[in-house]
Amino acid sequence: MIKLFTSRIFFSCILLCLFITVIAKAQVKEEGIIPRPVEMIKTNEVFTFTKSITIGTGAGISADNLTFFSAYFKSVAGYSLPLNHNINASVYLTIDSGSITQPEGYKLLVTAKQIKIVGHDEAGVFYGLQSMTQLLKATNGKVTVQGCTVTDYPRFAYRGMHLDVSRHFFKPEAIKKWIDLLALYKINTFHWHLTDDQGWRIEIKKYPLLQSISAYRDETIIGHKKDSPHKFDGQRYGGYYTQDEVKEIVKYATQRHITVIPEIEMPGHALAALAAYPQLGCTGGPYKAATYWGIFDDVYCAGNDETFTFLQNVMDEVLPLFPSKYIHIGGDECPKTKWKTCPKCQKRIRDEHLKDEKELQSYFIGRMEKYLNSKGRQIIGWDEILEGGLTPGATVMSWTGEEGGIAAAKQHHDAIMTPEKYVYLDYYQSLSPAEPLAGGGYTPLSKVYNYEPITNELSGDEAKYIKGVQANAWSEYMASPAQAERQLFPRMLALAEVAWSPKENKNYPDFLKRLRYQQPLLKKLNINAADVFDEITDSVTETADHQVALSLQTTLPGSKIYFTNDGSTPGLNSKAYTDAITIASSGTIKAAVFSSGKQQGRTYEKSFNIHKAIGKTVTLKNHPQGGFNPGNTFGLVNGIFGSKLYNDGQWYGFSGDDLEAVVDLGSAQSVSQLGINILKYHWQKMWEPTLLTFEVSTDGSNYTEVYRQTDFPDNGINAVRANIKTQQARYIRVKATNKGIIPPGEYIPGAKAWMMVDEIVVN
Ligand code: ACM
Ligand code: ZN
16 A cells, blocks of 8 residues: 655655646647757748749759659649759749858748748758648648748758668668658768678678678577576578668668668678688687677787788778768777787787787778778777777767767767766666567656767867767667667657757757647658657655655657556546655556556556665765766665666666665664565676675664575576574664676676675565
8 A cells, every 4th residue: 555645855846747748739739840950030920832832942952852742742732843954943943052051050031922941051951841731631631831030040050860781681672661751850971880790781882792691690599688598589680781772872862861870890890700700810710790789809800911912802892882972980899808818919919019908009090091091981989999099080980978979078088978877778768567679778758869979078179179979870780771760750859959050059858849730740750669659757756854756758749647546447436646655565556657648658567665774864985986886875775666667766886886775764663574676687797696685783883693695596586585584683784795797608707797786675
């Protein structure tokens, strides 16, 4: 049974939420462009299309600019609009770099009589057209555009979207469909991750085995990588893009003002290539394309000149296909294990007077950079290229965090921000247990939206080196185009706004309003976009009297949340949620959002386990780290157990460090059971402690050990519940010894083990 009452602490917050909801509801039918323009002034006029209307284009505007618009227009209107060069056409597009000063900028003027788009350049005209496309409204066979004046230009010159086609392969039609979407939302760079351990996806005529061997893997892991033992489907899987297909895709993108940057990954993530050409690895193989996801010790041999000949020959075929100034050479997650014992790599270190294997990585990147520079290209690499010193002209793509981008900018190197915590679209977007399999993190739409690429650590001058921002989509858990679309959309639209819109124009509730306006367009374009942003999200806080309070939120305008606390399914006859729910005893809250008398989205569910340590003071000797630092100690005693999703904000992670926690119950109490949950996923670098002890004390200085455990057999959650002799105790001390360094033969040997704990239970 759970007792409910109103908590005043939340009253003002709830009022604010209601206020926002009311505003959102009033404006929900208004038009909205994504990314939000610099300025949009609406008028009461409306432009109406008729079959006699033509589109006139001024000098320098290619018909390519209209390809997407024309096809989309025909699909909504049922007829086409002829193109001409008539300056008096009802829809007129022109370039005027004098009046529109910002590159890629445009002005869109819509009156009852005419639509006029003036661009700084052809790209500006194109983006004006994309805004106009988003404003098209079709009602009862009539196509209209709201009267307005839009003044617009981008915040960042680099606005990127990355796609991994190695872990799962997507056919050219899918790539083209998504390129249309990039263009529609003013993303101008497609970072195409073409090679990795699980498959080589670009035809290289000089190396036919890349097509016959490297493009395929024997089978694919089923389920999540963290599951153990791993299961496989037994199906050979693969494919590659022919050079003709690549050319076609690059042309398609170029027509839409999108630069395609290919990534040929090195020196790590190279297993698929090594499978075909084992002499390029340190041991000579044999190797096989990986059938599961991870980081593998076998990488290109940096001591073998043939490696460089191979990669340069590959580049000789790649460069003519991609006119981009930049070529991405990877550089991330390259273990140095094999280099350390390879005679050739060690000889290279000596010959080149390098300090260590990190400098050998720099040597590798630098040598390839020189080659690419000699062909007139610049390199981009993931932030690990900083490790052994940055090579002269390199651009850093900052993914492990923002630190790499900051360091690069401080060294006056260009950087692109793509921190995994904010913009990895392969991560979970909902914590619902019904959410399909995804990568490790939790990145809801709001988190992507609220990402700010220019951190305060950079001075104005240094900030100029941040060229832009990109979202990344690794395809381990995107086995089909539909699943990829569910991960990409609508989060990519949030990224588009981060990249394009002025910082001061950003506003999440307003973005959601415009996103809802965009939904019919996404549907018309047959995009399987996720709608989980309307689902219930929660926040759990501590009340003034140290109880647990649960707040529920939805962003769906005009909706209401109903909930139950007895395990039954919530319906319109259940209790209406108005205010934070105080949880006084163990049980499960189930809740659902209702609008127009119907449930919207999935049912929310959260279980609480109320025990003697709830809300008590916890003192930690070491701080939890990274993405597993909930930022306070309340989560260790909040009655909520971390789930197998491990990204739910409940787990406390210690990288290489031990746990020493003291719970002060406030007064001596009778204690008969002590517990803690330990998460063990070796395939996620999460290791059980080598020793766990519970100690009790009445005075906080003299402790008695009451329990110890060294074995944690379960893959997943190990729930330790130690029944001890009933005794009086005020202080409970929990110590858990970290595994330390991951041993050889395990996943990522030599790395620090994460020790993951949640909820110290006292009964
Ligand atoms: C990366 O996510 N390994 C760049
Ligand atoms: Zn080697």
